[in-house]
Amino acid sequence: MNIPSDLRYTANDEWIKVEGNLGTVGITDYAQEQLSDVVYVEFFVEEGTTIKQGEAFAVVESVKAAADIYSPVSGLVTSINEALMNTPETVNDNPYGEAWMIKLEISNPSELDKLLDASAYEKHCQERAGE
């Protein structure tokens, strides 16, 4: 399982990459594996939407489930990855790269402190695997 060390994670299996006050958000390798083949990605937000930490911004649908994707932090959405709507399978192929979902301007950087680092997230995944 791939868990890059330079990202922050939520317990709901989203990742965020922070560069200055900009964040890029997607779902983790663990999440895509659990979902299996992703067939559809739908966004609830658009450029310019303000979202709160924990708010659902998209739904990812696989052959066996539909899962809401929640924003790890509050902020202003600056772009969404519209390409995913036509090529949802990239969520399986490249969850940390090509299949990023939204970019946002982080409005409250202190929220980042509540997120998990790579080792804490790895532990979280292992715990669930053991269930």
Place this chain on the structure above:
Amino acid sequence: MFIPHTDSEREEMLRAIGVESIEALFQDIPEKQRFPQLELPPALKEMEVAQELQTFASINETSNELTSFLGAGAYNHYIPAAVDSILRRGEFYTAYTPYQPEVSQGTLQAIYEYQSLMAALTGMEVSNASHYDGATAAAEAVSMAYHHFRGKRTKMVISNALHPHYRETIRTYHRGSEVKIVEDDKQHSEKFERLADLIDENTALVYVGYPDFFGRLFDLTDIANSTHGAGALFAVSVNPISLGLFKPPGEFGADIVTGEGQPLGIPLSFGGPYLGIFTTRKEHVRRMAGRLVGETIDTRGQRGYVLTLTAREQHIRRERATSNICTNQGLMALAATVYLSLLGSGGLRQVAELCYHKAHYAAEKLTALPGYSLTFPETPFFNEFALRCPRQVKDIIAFLLEHDVLGGYDLGQDYPGMEHDMLVAVTEMNSREEIDLLADRLAEVSYD
């Protein structure tokens, strides 16, 4: 009898909800109502029961005994014998989508054929596996439009000439939700100006009948353009038989087409079971309610059928599902499929032409009588028209029934001020003699 709960489980459940006994759960019902004395007559023998029920049944008069000109959403068409004999085959004789669907390839293939036929008939790209009836389908169209705009547009502009029962069902469905239903106040609108005036940037859906409740047919180009100009979705409710003859709503740019499928080989049967037709454009498929059958290839490269896009549905998508309907009207969808397959496009056109010409013969004949005229003389109609009568329609209907004629529909029931307007339906089942008989009777009723 198998009772799954043990006494100790019951006690545990009662403890969990903090109730002393099962009786305590019923304390809101007055005690004397809980176990009322039923005072039933003594049991009858099977033969006696059969006779009694037969007596009750024979009190009903149906379109078999009466000469019927009643339509208003349900129509008396000829049903080829093969429809029923295929429906009653053991392999098909269930009205429900099977729980392990892929095992029932025959059922899935029949639904797939049904979907293909409905898409072709309405001029749309996708059909679901059907709803319960035309009214349910109409209410689902409103739900779909609401979800299409994620609740950002809440206004549904609905033609006052859409079937009154459909409008009522839409209101029932959406009672207590954010959805706002507005109707034009004038059912006589020829060019939909009144309806178009109601469209604004909060409008999610514009809904019209084609033909409308009065049997009228309008060119939908302008209203479709006004709707799309405001960014809203355009929905059309159809009588499927009329599409054998007239331009399908898909060609007017409809986003959703719904309809009552009963005319397609389904008997009147006192109001049901009927069939809800629902078709749309491919781009909207994920917000469409109901089951959807798709065609695929199995591991051996053979064609097979599956339930597809099920993640739209509530058992997977939970509260984000756009509908709580996960079922279809399987047996009636099969009836429509068999009916259309037997008729073919030429046969359907023939049925539609017969309805059209007989209805126009009737209109000509009836309006030649003193005191009778068309309520909407300028508007083209299909198999049904509003007839302005010299007396109240309820009296006319009672008079006709005395002569074994089931008259039309009293429009005053739904449209105040139209107590003298009778909706007259004519199908291929009505002979020239029957139409002439109706004219004779109506001539009598105008003179007393």
